[in-house]
Amino acid sequence: MTFLIRFYIAFYFVSFAAFSQVNEVNPPEYIKTIIFKGNTDLSQLPIVELGESIEISFDALNGDEEDYYYKIEHFNHDWTPSQLMKPEFLEGFDNQRIRNYENSYNTYQIYSHYTLTIPNQFTKSLKVTGNYIISIFNNDDELVFSRKFMIYENKANVGVTLKRSRDLAFINEKQRVEILIDPKITLTNPKQTVKAVIIKNNNLKTAITNIKPQFTVGTQLMYRYDKETSFWAGNEYLYFENKDTRAANTGVQYIELKNLYHSYLYTNTPRNNIPYTYFPDINGNYTVLNLDAKDSDIEADYVWVHFSLKATENLKNKAIYVYGNFNNFSIDNNTKMNYDANQNIFYKTLLLKQGFYNYKYVSQEKTTLNEGIVSGNFYQTENNYKVIVYYRNLGARYDQIIGLGEGTSVNISN
Incomplete structure (x- = not known):
């Protein structure tokens, strides 16, 4: 050679x-x-x-x-x-x-x-x-x-509004994000130099990226897309707390002390085919807490948490994962559940620090994530959305972030 x-x-x-x-x-x-x-x-x-x-x-x-x-x-x-x-x-x-x-x-x-x-x-x-x-x-x-x-940097005001999908096929299952950017600086050729990213519930892995302005009104940039800025709405996260290892708290059926404490959660059932029910969550987040500690950072213990999910016919041949911010929304062997044919359940045991946790069950086939296969998708779901605005002026060597906007679907409208 x-x-x-x-x-x-x-x-x-x-x-x-x-x-x-x-x-x-x-x-x-x-x-x-x-x-x-x-x-x-x-x-x-x-x-x-x-x-x-x-x-x-x-x-x-x-x-x-x-x-x-x-x-x-x-x-x-x-x-x-x-x-x-x-x-x-x-x-x-x-x-x-x-x-x-x-x-x-x-x-x-x-x-x-x-x-x-x-x-x-x-x-x-x-x-x-x-x-x-x-x-x-x-x-x-x-x-x-x-x-x-x-x-x-706060160089633009970013308005974020949540709407239902315009597509009648998904009007009950999707949420659409409308954006209005009102810059405080002069933007050169914004349709080419400005890009927006929409992040749902602080999960970068499902973010919609590289969105360009749809049209301008004066100096304002408008985004009123349908498909391009629509998310599957999902459902509220499930949750449990084990801030007291000696007693079964919310979501915990019973506990055992072996080499470490074990918290056995109630077996969850799929919610995709039942009506939506609102109960507050923290959008997939978690917090560390030991009720008996002065400093939970070093006094909260680690507990083996046992997750289980009832398997329906449409799930038995799927790869099901436990999903949340506590594992950085990861889809891998460490979060993949096992299937027990005798009990007809999926199960997984994870070592987690004491606290309050949001979680849900999702499926992935090849590279396609399905967050609604177990939980369902309901337009009423309370989700948080952040919009990040990037700008690279002509001749610039990096993308600066000139604005951040935030919205919630609590008051979603048609």
């Missing part, structure tokens, strides 16, 4: 890596309870204003008190690496050790609790808006896990 051919092959692979979309990396089994939040938003998908702080915490259950390090990278609107060099978006240094950690206290499960806040004495600020990924590495410089976050 000639030198020239080898050069072109190497250039192709480097170029492909540089421009491919980067996804989050989920942690190994011994890393649990990753909580990532801003200083004002507890959604666990930080979308913070420029200058605000973010905090990420996690537990390591291997008991080794290992050192962990963090690195921060900047990305374009489509999560491909941006052209910015690190000093252009970060003041100070990353690749620093996480120095704030404590060991668990008075728990059956031993763990170390790590907390990182940015800015800090080393990473003094993130200087530009846009998409970011924070990656956590171990002593051997091996990637342990990564999480996405966004920083914006």
Whole structure:
């Protein structure tokens, strides 16, 4: 093979890596309870204003008190690496050790609790808006896990309105997002330079991306699409709480103490063919809490939580997963349920920290996620929607975020 051919092959692979979309990396089994939040938003998908702080915490259950390090990278609107060099978006240094950690206290499960806040004495600020990924590495410089976050500036007012679908076939099952962007700055050629992303219930994996303005009225940008900005409405999340390990709380049928506590949840039944019933949820989120603790971060214990779902005929041959923010809405072998033909149920056991949890059951075939196969889709479902507005001026080298809007389907209209 000639030198020239080898050069072109190497250039192709480097170029492909540089421009491919980067996804989050989920942690190994011994890393649990990753909580990532801003200083004002507890959604666990930080979308913070420029200058605000973010905090990420996690537990390591291997008991080794290992050192962990963090690195921060900047990305374009489509999560491909941006052209910015690190000093252009970060003041100070990353690749620093996480120095704030404590060991668990008075728990059956031993763990170390790590907390990182940015800015800090080393990473003094993130200087530009846009998409970011924070990656956590171990002593051997091996990637342990990564999480996405966004920083914006308030350069545009973003109105978000929820409507029912215009398509009569889905009028009872879908929710449509209408957007009005009123910029505070002059936008050049907005139909090409402005892109919007809609995120439902803080789940980036189901976000609708790269939406361009449908039309303009003066300087305002209008989005009144139907199919392009419609989501399956889903249903309210199921929930349980085990903030007191010695008593069966909401959603828990009974408990046992073995090597650790075990919480056996009531067996859930599919809700796709029964009428919609409203009961408040926290849109797939979770919170850590031990009623008897002064500091739940290090005094909340880990509990084996037993999930079970009654299997109907349409589910028996499906791949069913337990789904929620507690596992970063992951679809993998760690969240896939097993099927027990004798009892005709799906079951899964997960090790979770004490607290209050939202969850639901979903199915996936190949790359198609079906959130409604068990829970159903009902236009009345209360969902939270965030709209992020990206803008890249002509000649600019990165996508800035110029606005954030939020809406809820509580008062959805036709």
